[in-house]
Structures are given as structure tokens and as C-alpha cells.
Amino acid sequence: MFHSIKLRMRILKNNLKVTHFVLLMSGFNFLFFHLPFFTFVYNNLDHKSFNGITIIVSLIILMLVLNALVFYLIFFLSHYVGKFLLVVFFLINSIAVYFVNTYSVIIDESMIGNVLNTKYSESSSFFSIKLVVYVILFGILPSLYIIKVKIINVPWKNFLRTISLTLLFILMLVFANASNWLWIDKNSKTLGGLAMPWSYSVNLSLFYTHQYQKNKKEILLPNATIKDNQKSVVVLVIGESARSENFSLYGYNKNTNPLLSKIDNVFHFKANSCATYTTAGVKGILEYKDTGDLYEILPNYLYRNNVDVIWRTTNWGEPPVHIKNYQDREVLMPNCKGEGCNYDEILLSGLKEQIAASTKNKILVVLHTSTSHGPTYSQKYPHQFETFAPVCNSVELGKCSHTELINAYDNTIVYTDYILSKVIEDLKELKEFHSAMLFVSDHGESLGEKNLYMHGLPLSIAPKEQFEIPFIVWVSDGSKQLKPNKEVSQHHVFHSVLNFLNIQSPIYDEQMNIFK
Numbered sequence: 482m483f484h485s486i487k488l489r490m491r492i493l494k495n496n497l498k499v500t501h502f503v504l505l506m507s508g509f510n511f512l513f514f515h516l517p518f519f520t521f522v523y524n525n526l527d528h529k530s531f532n533g534i535t536i537i538v539s540l541i542i543l544m545l546v547l548n549a550l551v552f553y554l555i556f557f558l559s560h561y562v563g564k565f566l567l568v569v570f571f572l573i574n575s576i577a578v579y580f581v582n583t584y585s586v587i588i589d590e591s592m593i594g595n596v597l598n599t600k601y602s603e604s605s606s607f608f609s610i611k612l613v614v615y616v617i618l619f620g621i622l623p624s625l626y627i628i629k630v631k632i633i634n635v636p637w638k639n640f641l642r643t644i645s646l647t648l649l650f651i652l653m654l655v656f657a658n659a660s661n662w663l664w665i666d667k668n669s670k671t672l673g674g675l676a677m678p679w680s681y682s683v684n685l686s687l688f689y690t691h692q693y694q695k696n697k698k699e700i701l702l703p704n705a706t707i708k709d710n711q712k713s714v715v716v717l718v719i720g721e722s723a724r725s726e727n728f729s730l731y732g733y734n735k736n737t738n739p740l741l742s743k744i745d746n747v748f749h750f751k752a753n754s755c756a757t758y759t760t761a762g763v764k765g766i767l768e769y770k771d772t773g774d775l776y777e778i779l780p781n782y783l784y785r786n787n788v789d790v791i792w793r794t795t796n797w798g799e800p801p802v803h804i805k806n807y808q809d810r811e812v813l814m815p816n817c818k819g820e821g822c823n824y825d826e827i828l829l830s831g832l833k834e835q836i837a838a839s840t841k842n843k844i845l846v847v848l849h850t851s852t853s854h855g856p857t858y859s860q861k862y863p864h865q866f867e868t869f870a871p872v873c874n875s876v877e878l879g880k881c882s883h884t885e886l887i888n889a890y891d892n893t894i895v896y897t898d899y900i901l902s903k904v905i906e907d908l909k910e911l912k913e914f915h916s917a918m919l920f921v922s923d924h925g926e927s928l929g930e931k932n933l934y935m936h937g938l939p940l941s942i943a944p945k946e947q948f949e950i951p952f953i954v955w956v957s958d959g960s961k962q963l964k965p966n967k968e969v970s971q972h973h974v975f976h977s978v979l980n981f982l983n984i985q986s987p988i989y990d991e992q993m994n995i996f997k
Contacts, residue, residue: 497631502632504549514575517582519541536661542654550651580607583934586935587938588681589939592937595760609877708985711915714844714908715846715982717766722854725749735891737891740899740901741901746955750952750953758937760799766921767799769976771972784803787843788982790806790844791847793813793848796849821863828850852900856935858872868892869892878929915961916957924948933947973994976994980996
């Protein structure tokens with residue numbers, strides 16, 4: 482036994498031929514980072530049938546061989562480049578698989594967008610001892626070995642023979658599984674999002690390719706015309722990770738809307754988000770139709786057409802905003818006083834006065850909140866709003882009881898209720914204005930249902946908790962009545978704002994307007 486252990490240690494320490502080394506690295510990569518991949522495969526086919534066993538065995542072999550082949554190509558060309566890339570892969574893999582295991586995320590193109598649009602203040606909230614253990618155990622320790630080992634190259638003749646035979650073997654394996662192509666194609670997005678390191682490396686390049694195509698130039702919309710001089714203001718509150726299921730206005734059994742439920746002229750509609758992540762969800766709220774192109778968004782469009790537009794944010798991930806009054810937390814903080822300035826209440830500081838001081842008759846205010854963003858739900862509201870207890874205080878949501886997690890999240894909804902009621906109070910005091918408030922969330926949130934947490938799954942496989950969102954409207958007396966809509970979309974916002982402000986536009990769609 483001791484001789485066997487010493488032999489294995491000698492294999493890890495001694496010089497290795499490149500073929501042996503890449504097979505070893507492929508094995509490590511498989512063992513360390515692909516439990517979620519094969520858990521998904523195991524749970525989504527009949528693993529007791531001959532066909533199910535065939536798929537599982539074939540995928541194991543294919544993954545080991547394909548990864549070894551790619552590593553072999555890289556290392557044969559350059560040991561230094563190969564070692565650098567492998568170290569990077571193992572370090573990123575360790576972080577990626579932590580998030581996959583802890584929050585059940587899938588590293589697809591949309592998740593890459595989430596990561597790249599995440600600021601330090603948000604990313605730091607995910608820090609935990611478990612993450613450090615993952616990085617040390619699966620990232621740093623293998624990297625030390627990769628750096629230390631000496632690799633012996635093989636002659637060109639051996640290299641070409643190995644490559645040819647490996648490619649032939651892969652082709653034979655792929656065609657032997659021709660009957661399973663349909664299942665693999667159906668689940669390709671999830672499988673690709675769980676295969677390390679290709680999930681993030683391939684999707685990163687796809688993300689930047691698509692971003693470059695989208696952001697070549699903002700497509701301008703046709704000019705609009707303001708049709709009257711009536712002073713009108715719309716406050717659009719963009720919610721973050723708010724799901725309608727936890728709003729008592731929507732029938733939730735806990736009173737999470739104690740203030741809004743007592744205010745007249747408050748209406749709510751059933752709505753679904755067009756995505757499960759912030760960048761696409763906010764774009765959906767601000768664009769005039771569902772499109773993959775970057776058309777002029779609502780604040781830019783109205784600002785260009787002589788409407789006073791104010792954007793206040795404690796969040797990020799919106800499309801490019803081209804207006805004069807763009808105010809983030811740093812701009813708002815110097816003039817804000819009180820504990821609420823550390824939370825989303827800062828968005829209300831001096832807002833009523835700013836609206837009243839406007840020289841324009843038509844005003845759009847956008848408040849982009851971050852109130853219900855996880856995993857640190859309990860840090861998103863002042864202590865006096867901890868209506869439900871005990872609460873989850875861990876970033877590893879799976880460690881909390883379901884009750885603690887739901888309580889912490891519900892408290893963020895109670896705080897949202899307070900913020901929205903304060904917006905309405907301010908608007909009521911601006912008596913010379915016809916006023917409206919719209920609250921629409923960018924997407925929903927999973928809170929442990931089906932062992933899923935937070936958001937970001939592809940819409941095609943996402944549970945309803947991640948896309949069923951609140952769409953809440955308040956209107957001042959004598960301004961507008963609402964159509965008897967039962968269900969609306971995020972794209973109703975654009976046309977409803979145009980209608981309320983009485984702005985005529987060639988792209989206005991009456992069917993997408995919530996007001997009579």
C-alpha cells in the first residue's frame with residue numbers, strides 16, 4: 482500500500498511526457514469540476530436504461546478525451562502558454578463551480594453578462610470561507626503542481642499520429658451516439674454552461690461578439706411631439722429581483738404591502754419579465770418593442786424630444802443613458818441625511834424639490850433600485866424594516882433554513898413597499914402635476930425552490946419565480962384611468978409613459994398602453 486502511494490507521488494513529482502501530463506490534467510479537470518454537469522445528465526435521462534447508460538459513459542469518455550486533446554495541442558506548441566492557461570482555467574473553474582454548486586447557476590452567455598456588469602460592492606457580498614476553500618483546494622494547489630512539473634515533449638511524428646487517432650476516435654464515438662443527438666441538442670445550453678472551462682471561455686467570446694454587434698450605434702427612433710402644456714410627471718421605479726409571488730397585493734399570505742394596500746388608485750397587473758438577468762430585463766423595460774437590436778431607450782428618446790429626464794440609481798446594468806441628470810449614489814450622497822442614505826431611500830433625497838424646480842412641463846423620473854438583490858437580502862433594508870424574523874445572514878443561502886431565507890427576502894419587499902409609498906406621498910404634494918408611478922421589476926428571484934437560488938437561468942428553463950414580476954401603478958386623482966388589463970409586459974412601460982405624458986410618436990402602440 483505504502484509503495485503504491487509513493488509510486489503515485491513519484492508520478493506527480495517526476496518529469497512527465499506531454500501525453501501523460503494532458504491526460505492527468507484532463508482527469509483532474511473532470512474530477513474537480515464536473516459533478517454538476519453529470520448530476521444534470523443523471524437527473525434528466527433514464528439512467529437505468531441501456532441508452533441512458535450509453536449517454537453517460539459516452540459523455541465521460543468524450544469529455545476526458547476532448548479536454549486532453551485541446552490541452553495536448555496547446556502544450557505541444559508552447560509549454561509556457563499551456564501552463565499559464567491551465568493555471569487560469571483551474572483558478573476560474575474553482576470559482577465557477579463554487580457558484581454552480583452554491584447557487585445552481587449556469588455559466589451561459591447571459592451569466593457572463595451578469596458577471597461583467599457586477600460592481601465590486603455586489604461581488605464582495607458573495608465572499609465566504611467556502612469560496613476560499615474551493616479556490617485553495619481546486620485552484621491554487623493544482624496550479625502549484627502545474628507550475629512545478631517539467632513536461633517532456635514528443636516528436637512531431639508522434640504528435641501527428643496521436644492527434645489523428647484521437648480525432649478518429651472522437652468521430653466514431655459521436656456517430657455511435659447519433660440516436661442521442663436530439664437529447665444532447667435539446668439540453669446543449671445547460672450542458673455547455675456546466676462544462677469547464679469551456680462554459681465561460683466560449684460564452685465570454687460570444688458575449689463580446691454580440692455586444693460589439695449591438696453597440697455599433699444606437700438606432701434612433703422617429704421624432705416625437707408633445708401635444709399639450711399640462712404639467713405631467715411619471716416616476717418609473719425599476720425593481721431589482723422582485724418577484725410578484727411575495728407581494729401581498731398579489732395574494733401573498735404575509736402582509737408585505739402594509740402601506741400600498743391602503744393607498745387609493747393603486748393597481749397591479751400580472752406580468753412576466755423578458756429575461757432573468759438585469760441587463761436584459763432593464764433593456765426590456767426601456768425599449769419600445771422586443772428586439773435584439775439596441776434601439777433608443779425611453780429616457781434617451783424623451784430627453785431628445787424636450788422632456789426633462791432624471792435618472793437616479795443605486796444599481797447598474799442599464800443600456801447607455803444619454804441625459805443630463807444622471808445621478809448615482811456618489812452624486813446623491815452629499816445632499817442626503819439619515820440612515821436611509823445607506824439604502825435605496827437615497828433615491829428619494831430631494832427628488833420632490835428637483836421635480837418642482839424643473840422648467841419643463843413633461844418630466845420622466847427613473848429610479849433604478851437594488852433592494853431585493855441577493856444573496857445579502859438582510860443587508861438591503863434598515864433594521865426597523867425587519868418585520869419578519871429570524872432572517873438569513875449568510876451568503877451561502879443553502880445553509881439557511883427556508884424560513885430564514887424567505888423572511889429576509891420578504892423584508893426587502895416590505896422596504897420596497899415603504900419606498901413606493903414615499904414616492905406617492907411626494908407626488909401627491911405636487912398638486913400642479915398630473916402624476917403617475919410605475920413599479921416594474923427587472924426579473925424575479927429563486928429562493929430555494931427546486932434547489933435554485935437567485936436568478937440568471939436561461940428563460941427557456943427558468944422557473945416561474947425568476948420571471949413572474951410585479952407591475953404596480955398609481956395615478957393621481959383626475960389624471961388617468963386604467964384599462965382593465967389582466968396581464969401586461971415590460972414593453973408596456975414605453976408606450977404607457979408616452980400616453981400619460983401625451984407625447985405623439987410614430988412608434989406609439991395603443992395596444993401596449995395601460996391607460997384609457
